[in-house]
Amino acid sequence: MKKYLIVGAGFSGAVVAERLAAKEDCKIMVIDERKHIGGNCYSERDKNTDVMVHAYGPHIFNTSNKEVWDYINQFCEMIPFINRVKTIYKDQVYSMPINLHTINQFFQKRLSPKEAEEFIREISNKDIENPQNFEEQAMKFIGKDLYKAFFYGYTKKQWGCEPSELPASILKRLPVRFNYDDNYYSNIYQGIPKDGYTAIFEKMLSHPNIEIRLNTRFDSGFDIDKYSHIYYTGPIDAFFNFKYGRLSYRTVYFERGEDLGDYQGNAVINYADAKTPYTRIHEHKHFTPWEKHEKTVFFKEYSKETNEGEDPYYPKRLKDDMCKLEKYQKNVYKLTNFTFLGRLATYRYLNMDQVIEEALKLFD
Structure with a gap:
């Protein structure tokens, strides 16, 4: 009988183990x-x-991959949930991602969809043909005013550097x-598991x-000889x-607060303001509107560089990182009984559905 070792009990490891x-x-x-x-x-x-x-921060399951959706629903009852994020800039509350309401409210206009699209084209930076970084991509995409209001301060707090130092690809995930x-x-499919993710x-x-x-830590002293294959x-x-x-990674830490009712x-x-030290506040009772609670708990989220012993969240993938990654990957290719998969092992930003999809394809 074959024996397999799987290092890590997140979605990558759990999917491979289950399959x-x-x-x-x-x-x-x-x-x-x-410990969990x-x-x-x-x-x-x-x-x-x-x-x-x-x-470890909000997780709203969302995917357009029916195979992934059907797979995850074998293990939970997924309750439909729409994530309606708000953002605060100069004491005003706006909708995110940037939509017609955001545009009209910010510029104090009453534009139609066609008028708004034309307006954004007019204020965008047409001189930038091939954006080389996050800031140039934003300026080309939405213009200076919207960029400075909703992305500059937030991005600088989240990534700990000037947006001009980040790759343009980061902003391509943000719709207007x-x-x-x-x-x-x-x-297409969006939801929250009724009994939580741990279940x-x-x-x-x-x-x-x-x-x-x-x-249990995996290191050079771990006995791997008895395993046919290791998934890392x-x-x-x-x-x-x-x-x-x-x-290099960014990590986050949280400041807990508690209140009665709704915070x-x-x-x-x-x-979005750079002067506010935290990036966002999440109030978790709103992720489960089917439950009723007299008290509420909320968390202010702060971003920082990841030091030894801290949990890595977001791979920065700067130029120096990619040079190091290439060297590590060459070493991976030399291994015969290992498979590297998931966000940390491949040093990529992956959503939950992408992690599951990758693990299912790997197994197939």
Whole structure:
């Protein structure tokens, strides 16, 4: 009987473990250095308020891939949820992503969809033909005023550097709509698991042939000889003991607050002003509107560089990082019984649905 080792109990590792256990007669060991399964998608009940909290920040499941949607729904009841993000700039509340309401409110106009599209074309920077960075992409896309209001300060706080130092590709994920649609996502399927994300992982990893060991670090001293194959979902630079240097990530930390009733009236509110030290506040009871709670819990989210021992969130992928990554990848190609997958092992920003899709394709 084959034995597999899976390093990491987030979605990448859990999908591969579930598929292997369902389709093969094998034994699977899943290890994770954290004290829980689920990776950054881990959720738990807040002790004081009983609100279901996304411990590492908000996770709204959204995808247009029906295979991924059908797969995840095997392990949970997914309740439809529309993420309507608001952003505060100079004490005014606006809708995000930028839509017709945002444009009309910001410029104090009453433009029709066609008029708004033409207006944005007029104020965008037409001199930038091939944007080389985030700032140029934004100026070409929406012009100086909207960029300075909604992206400059927020981006500088989130990434810890001038937007002109970031690649243009980051902004390509942010839509502008010329109607009043304030749904933050444009994917077909959107929802929140009724019983939280941790319950999904518990079901995915419930097969008797899957063993889970938490608080277990994978390093050079780990005995791998008894395993037919190892699926590694941890940081690629850590696997090679940082021999080419650390890849840079941004991480986040949270300041918890508690109140009675409703604190801010919305699940997520961004703070675009550079002077506000946090990037956003999320109030988790709004992610589960089917539940009723007298108390509420909210979190102010701060962004910082990732230091040793901290959880990496967003790969920065700056020029120096990509040079290091290329060296690490050449070392990966030399390994015969390892597969690297997921956000950390491939040093890419991936949403939950993309992680699941990649793991399913890998198994197939």
